[in-house]
Amino acid sequence: MFHPNxxxxxxxxLDILQNRWSPTYDVAAILTSIQSLLxxxxxxxxxxxxxxxxxxxNRREYVRRVRETVEKSWx
Numbered sequence: 607m608f609h610p611n612x613x614x615x616x617x618x619x620l621d622i623l624q625n626r627w628s629p630t631y632d633v634a635a636i637l638t639s640i641q642s643l644l645x646x647x648x649x650x651x652x653x654x655x656x657x658x659x660x661x662x663x664n665r666r667e668y669v670r671r672v673r674e675t676v677e678k679s680w681x
Contacts, residue, residue, distance in 0.1 A: 607675065608654070608657050608671050608672050608674075608675040609644065609647060609654060609657055609672070610647040610648065610649045610652045610653065610654055610657045610658035610661050611643055611644075611647055611648055611651070611652065611653050611654070612653055612654060612657075613653040613654065614654070617653070618640065618643065618653075619648075619651060619652070619653035620639060620640065620643055622635075622636065622639050623636070647661055649661045649662045657671075
């Protein structure tokens, strides 16, 4: 997935899944956090530097690359 906060192996760079984990989080809270991160990336804490740079500097090209990646995954 071409996203600033997704590592090449598919893992998410999301603090509540790592160093801020708490067993008090329910499934809904985790899914909401993931959805929020995917919709509104944090390019200041990138797992994918290329994607983060493109997101900051050329949003139109970033969106094009995301679409291209998604379309390739459908093949």
